[in-house]
Amino acid sequence: MGEKKSDNKIINRVKAVLLTESEAIKNLSELVDEQFVAAVKLFLNCSGKVIITGIGKSGLIGKKISATLSSTGTPSSFLHAAEATHGDIGVLQDNDVVMAISNSGESDELLTFLPFVKRRKISLISLTANTKSTLASLADIVLHARFNQEACALGLAPTTSSTLALAIGDALAIATLEARGFQSEDFAKSHPAGTLGRQLVVSVQDVMRRDSMIPVVQPNDTVASAIIEMTKKGMGMTLIMENGYAVGIFTDGDLRRFLQDTTKSISENISNVMTKTPHTISKQKLAVHAAELMEKKLISQIIVIDEDTKHVEGVVNMHDLMQAKVI
Template sequence: MNPDINYLAIAKRTFDMEIEALQQLSLKLDEQFTKACQLILNCQGRVVITGMGKSGHIGNKMAATLASTGTPSFFVHPGEASHGDMGMITDKDVVIALSNSGEVSEIITLLPLIKRLGTPLIGLSGNPNSTLGQASDVHLFCGVDTEACPLNLAPTSSTTATLVMGDALAIALLEARGFTAEDFAFSHPGGSLGRKLLLKVGDIMHTGDAIPVVHPEQSVSDALVVMTQKSLGMVTIQSNGDLLGVFTDGDLRRALENDTDFRNTRIADLMHPHPLTTSAQNLAAQALFEMEERKITSLIVTDLDAQVAGVIHMHDILRAGVA
């Protein structure tokens, strides 16, 4: 073990070598990439990705990225494909095979079977003249001059190049399909991103008896009782279902500073007319943004007839995991 080794210098050298490899790869992109995209867009089945060893790990990630961005895709291990999993591939699919050398035996064994099925094949390798390169309907060059490994043995720059090529395919296809943020959220419903893009105001707002309501002729004291009972830090002032205004805990503090007679003052005299409202169909994340922008803690939810449908509080949104 060398005690004088410079770990930061090694890391920087690795970064530089892999960045250089990607820059060189970018210069070599050609119409084969366009053909690959068109082949996948015209696919009536799924994209099936296969690769051995480190290429297999990259293939797994590529399949996951494609699937989450609008291109149905899954990974098949080439060894398992030779022992039954070829049945997962149909003539309506597109196969993407990964092999830096283009000569991995487990991949080569599958090529005649893929051809017999009539399934289009996209090969990603560092050698267009390899067996995989020659058998491919479309070949995407992912070769590098040298690996970042000082022995030029461990797949490093080459796997990075293949990974980025997969990302490039996914993003190109995403844009071609007009894939939206909401589409992405449906693939990620369990995470915070999914909640931000899917959870709507109507899913978590307070409705019915939970809505704090007072009549404009009631006293401020009456309003405070309702505000305390409903625990939303505000009351809506309504008449025959029509929203006239809002009174919040901020208004209460200002009234206290002015020595307001709560028993003999109408709530209509202190309310804010034309309060900020939102729709049950709006995203909870957007409602949270509006609250933060206006420095308020709740929004009144109205329907198409401008009737009060509910109230949403900032804490409701935060508890739902939207932040």
């Protein structure tokens, strides 16, 4: 009985934290004003970097905001408030924008170096819950992260305040992204190692097999020759080529169906049993499009052609796409 009561207490606390923080975000969304517009415009027009600074939990949130900005088209760096006055402030350039995060707006480490920012006439945005704070008074733009209470039962640990700061950072980054006309292709440029990046960058010609790696026979070759070529190249298929064009394809599936027909012989010409309308894709297309087409057509391989000449350039199969981590 006691253990059940303890479990319920944990569940109730988790729910209370989530409700408190989500309610704070909802309330804040109704208070978005022209100050947020001004902040996004500063980001958009910044010819340098957006420098995010903070200390403690605000600093950790600031690192994430900076990373999100950088990955969505707004160059950004994080400057640790405590390290700024020990040389790191040298990262600042006159064409930068600084956004300082502090719930109280009275963090000593921030207030020590921000006057230097003001003397250099660098635009300063404050993200704070205290609009009457010293930080707010120094800022050109004040983003009010107002909330009623921290989700911590003691009212001490930064919970609601840090969640609001993170949400505001995300909102600014995405609003800036949309205003900049940032597209998925741009996102991929800063994420080349991720699956999404590969899907948006890797083309069919980057992963296709070409030249001697392609299984090929001629229309007047026998089924036996085709089987040998398929076995040798290990792609589960062979092209039937004539004058640089694919006039057909013969796959493992075609072979199984062929062997089930006892009236047929492997000495028969491959042109009599091949699939005469093979699916093709341009070499310039994204590799992920090849995967989508193969899934749609329920095939495992697809012929890669030149968009203009229609000549065969290569072949790609699902295994190639998996190796390239496109799917």
